[in-house]
Amino acid sequence: MVRRLFPQLFLACCLLTLSTGVFAGTDGNISDKLLQAFHKTFPDAQQVKWAETEDRYMVNFKQGEILTKVEYDKDGNFLNSLRYYSEKSLPVNILCRLQKKYADKKVFGVTEVTSDSNVEYYIKLEDAQNWITVKSNVDGLMQVVEKYKKAS
Template sequence: MTRRFSPKSLLIACCLLTLSMGAFAAPDGTISDKLLQAFNRTFPDAQQVKWAETEDRYMVNFKQGDILTKVEYDKEGNFVSSLRYYSEKNLPVNILCRLQKKYADKKVFGVTEVTTEASVEYYVKLEDAENWITVKSNVDGIMQVVEKYKKAS
């Protein structure tokens, strides 16, 4: 299945996500000291840290080097999931090598790493002159195309 995709729609989606996070901003002092201490031990180099709260979750967005990260915790402070956004240089070597072999004619635009208690998956956005392709990979390097869009002309 091929769909039309434009960078404008990606920009709009990112803006909406950013605005919706602001709607759930937690007032100062609602994050427990225990959770803050655990976060600071786990991510000592975190910069631009922003906490948010929903009815059943705490979310923290931050940057470590050139990696943007979002971590979700439950109300008891237990890890639920994380999203990390980065370039191909941060991919595990086994996945990077397989991508370069299987998609040699494509350029890596960006990577989204999705981690839960049960798994780690990598969504790699590839591009060529005509298409955007998203390839999903597990930690073993087993890959499948999950999206394919024609670039807008």
């Protein structure tokens, strides 16, 4: 089941990125209350681009080297977020377990998926022959959810 969810998550990310390009930069319809809450939560946000759909607001921005996408409902309530970053931004407990369990692999990138009730980390690893995606929860429990052979 997890293998079926990951491609859907990837597709959702792609669609979010494309839809944001269509609506980017328009914050005229965003309520002052939501804008104030956003700036209070993310005071260092750069390259901020808002998008609006029928039932939600989406905002893309960077904080340092971390690319972030956050979705809010029309009432300004947080729905979920995606953050893309390198291994150095992983929580220490996950980084230590990752380095121990996959010492022979290199971290290509991390996607952090957060909802109201859950945080998951999708860590893309590589070696000479494979691409591997490891899913971790906040406690550092890990499982391989994808594995692909590299083209030769």
